[in-house]
Amino acid sequence: MKIVCIGSGNVATHMANAFKENEADVIQVWSKDPANAATLAFETGAQAISDLKDIDLNADLYLIAVKDDAIAKIARFLKEVNGLVVHTSGATEMEVLSGIKNYGVFYPLQTFSKAEPIDFIHVPLCLEANTEENMSLLQLAAMKLSPLIYEVNTGKRKVLHLAGVFACNFVNHMYRLSQQIVEKQGLDFEILRPLIMETAVKAQNALPEDVQTGPAIRNDKQTILKHEGLLQKSPHLQEIYRILSNSIKKTR
Amino acid sequence: MKIVCIGSGNVATHMANAFKENEADVIQVWSKDPANAATLAFETGAQAISDLKDIDLNADLYLIAVKDDAIAKIARFLKEVNGLVVHTSGATEMEVLSGIKNYGVFYPLQTFSKAEPIDFIHVPLCLEANTEENMSLLQLAAMKLSPLIYEVNTGKRKVLHLAGVFACNFVNHMYRLSQQIVEKQGLDFEILRPLIMETAVKAQNALPEDVQTGPAIRNDKQTILKHEGLLQKSPHLQEIYRILSNSIKKTR
Numbered sequence: 446m447k448i449v450c451i452g453s454g455n456v457a458t459h460m461a462n463a464f465k466e467n468e469a470d471v472i473q474v475w476s477k478d479p480a481n482a483a484t485l486a487f488e489t490g491a492q493a494i495s496d497l498k499d500i501d502l503n504a505d506l507y508l509i510a511v512k513d514d515a516i517a518k519i520a521r522f523l524k525e526v527n528g529l530v531v532h533t534s535g536a537t538e539m540e541v542l543s544g545i546k547n548y549g550v551f552y553p554l555q556t557f558s559k560a561e562p563i564d565f566i567h568v569p570l571c572l573e574a575n576t577e578e579n580m581s582l583l584q585l586a587a588m589k590l591s592p593l594i595y596e597v598n599t600g601k602r603k604v605l606h607l608a609g610v611f612a613c614n615f616v617n618h619m620y621r622l623s624q625q626i627v628e629k630q631g632l633d634f635e636i637l638r639p640l641i642m643e644t645a646v647k648a649q650n651a652l653p654e655d656v657q658t659g660p661a662i663r664n665d666k667q668t669i670l671k672h673e674g675l676l677q678k679s680p681h682l683q684e685i686y687r688i689l690s691n692s693i694k695k696t697r
Numbered sequence: 698m699k700i701v702c703i704g705s706g707n708v709a710t711h712m713a714n715a716f717k718e719n720e721a722d723v724i725q726v727w728s729k730d731p732a733n734a735a736t737l738a739f740e741t742g743a744q745a746i747s748d749l750k751d752i753d754l755n756a757d758l759y760l761i762a763v764k765d766d767a768i769a770k771i772a773r774f775l776k777e778v779n780g781l782v783v784h785t786s787g788a789t790e791m792e793v794l795s796g797i798k799n800y801g802v803f804y805p806l807q808t809f810s811k812a813e814p815i816d817f818i819h820v821p822l823c824l825e826a827n828t829e830e831n832m833s834l835l836q837l838a839a840m841k842l843s844p845l846i847y848e849v850n851t852g853k854r855k856v857l858h859l860a861g862v863f864a865c866n867f868v869n870h871m872y873r874l875s876q877q878i879v880e881k882q883g884l885d886f887e888i889l890r891p892l893i894m895e896t897a898v899k900a901q902n903a904l905p906e907d908v909q910t911g912p913a914i915r916n917d918k919q920t921i922l923k924h925e926g927l928l929q930k931s932p933h934l935q936e937i938y939r940i941l942s943n944s945i946k947k948t949r
Contacts, residue, residue, distance in 0.1 A: 513917075513919070513920065514919065536920050536924075554889070554891075554892055555891060556895055556896055556899065558899065558903075558908055558910070561899065563895070567891045568891065569891055571888075593891065595888060597884075600882075601882050601883075601884060603923070603927060604878060604879065604881075604882045604927060605879065605884065605888065605889075607878060607924045607927050607928070608878040608879045608889060609875070609889070609892055610912065610924060610938070611871045611872075611874045611875040611878065611938075612871060612872055612875035612889045612892055612893050613892050613896045613911070614909070614910060614911030614912075614913065614945070615871045615911075615941045615945075616868050616871045616893070616896050616897075617899075617900065617905050617908065617909050617910070618909065618944060618945050619863045619864060619867045619868045619871060620863075620864055620868070620900050621905040621906050621948060622863045622944075623860040623861070623863040623905075624904060624905050624906065626856060626859060626863065627856065627860045629856075630852075630853050630856045631853075632849075632853060632856070632857065634904060634905075636806060636823075636845075636847060636857065637806070637857075637860060637861070637864045638900065638901050639806075639819040639821055639845065640806055640807055640808060640821075640861055640864055641865070641900050641901070642819070642897050643807055643815070643819065643865075644808055644864070644865045644868050644869055645868075645893050645894050645896070645897030645898075646894075646897075647808065647813065647869075648869065648890065648893050649890050649893075649894060650813070651810075651813075652876060653870075653873040653875075653876050653886075654873050654876065656810055657866070657869050657870065657873065658810070658865070658866060658869070659862055659865070659866030660866075662866075665765075667765070667766065668765065668788050671788055671855070672858075672859045672862060675855060675856060675859050676859070681944065684940070685940065685944060686863075688936070688937065688940060689867045689870055689937070692870060692874075692933065692937060693866070693870050695933070696873060
């Protein structure tokens with residue numbers, strides 16, 4: 446399977462490397478920045494290009510892993526290719542690629558950071574394609590990386606992307622606020638890490654609604670008042686504390 | 698080391714069992730409900746009691762693991778004991794026990810559920826005692842359970858307890874809301890679990906402030922608008938989305 450990787454950011458880097466390690470042939474890496482293209486191309490044994498006109502027309506799969514608002518522009522340069530063109534965005538409809546013959550979406554529902562390696566067997570891949578044949582091809586490609594393969598249409602994918610903001614981005618922000626709270630007292634964030642881990646582990650085996658703990662779910666007004674008192678000098682944290690405690694109470 | 702366990706709830710059960718498995722001798726379990734006392738006493742090979750007047754005066758350690766507002770009442774019955782009396786509450790001052798000769802706090806900073814076993818090597822133990830000698834004794838007891846031992850005074854412990862609400866209770870609530878969002882679309886929460894796990898794993902090696910991702914930290918207004926649109930029919934979720942996105946922007 447010959448793959449062209451369009452983009453050299455976080456997602457592009459992890460995907461191109463994962464494909465390379467799993468018996469796919471990354472033949473080209475495009476980035477508008479030649480140095481970035483060269484870096485990822487070097488890692489994956491591909492050719493680096495920075496002009497979209499140089500894209501090989503005969504690859505099997507074209508992975509567009511760029512910022513959402515750049516996808517449509519790039520798609521215009523891919524009308525002549527013979528293979529399957531997919532973007533990797535959670536929030537963008539598949540039809541942005543409809544000027545192309547064979548197209549689809551290859552959305553990894555995971556958080557990537559450039560520094561940290563990620564094992565793709567823990568990355569759910571959400572697939573969408575314009576024909577059944579293209580879906581089959583996409584599944585074959587996905588199976589090289591992960592056993593977690595889901596067929597998800599544009600509407601549901603957008604909802605998953607939104608849910609990911611709650612399950613990942615907002616969760617990390619809660620970690621951040623807890624860090625702020627302990628550091629203000631000269632305590633190290635380290636002491637909270639086992640609690641953070643256990644909370645995530647619990648959600649692997651149970652539904653979050655069944656394992657909610659804390660003063661709000663118990664309606665423990667005394668503790669809630671004590672906590673609000675501790676946050677007196679941080680009105681911003683106090684507001685978040687109140688809103689989320691009330692939200693938990695609603696789900697009791 | 699002879700231990701009396703006062704309480705038979707979540708924390709009492711996990712602690713008593715952990716001590717029993719680590720060469721301490723749980724000699725009595727008290728609960729006002731005789732059946733609950735009997736259950737935990739049976740598990741730990743202890744005597745079950747439901748009258749505080751029956752408490753053995755010659756144990757080394759008395760663990761009070763009951764609801765916060767019951768601690769003071771129980772303490773009144775323990776004035777004659779010879780050993781060290783500790784409560785296990787994050788939100789209660791040590792001095793609630795000051796009518797006793799030897800007293801302190803043994804606060805496990807972790808989330809417990811009755812159904813799930815927990816390995817105490819991942820439970821940070823926050824210790825406080827009224828004398829240095831009692832602190833040494835408490836450290837000896839703590840070392841039987843966990844290598845994560847911290848000396849934390851009442852003020853800092855209360856702050857840790859509050860930080861735990863953000864790092865655990867509010868985090869689980871975010872999981873809950875993400876569950877709600879995907880289930881409304883007929884999608885299974887399962888698909889979000891790898892993302893939840895990876896988000897927690899990231900926080901084990903990095904500081905949350907350094908690994909924040911998502912539309913808010915990128916100030917990606919278009920995606921934020923799309924998400925708010927998807928939540929149009931859930932004003933409650935929309936409000937939380939807005940508040941937390943703004944909070945993330947503030948930390949940029």
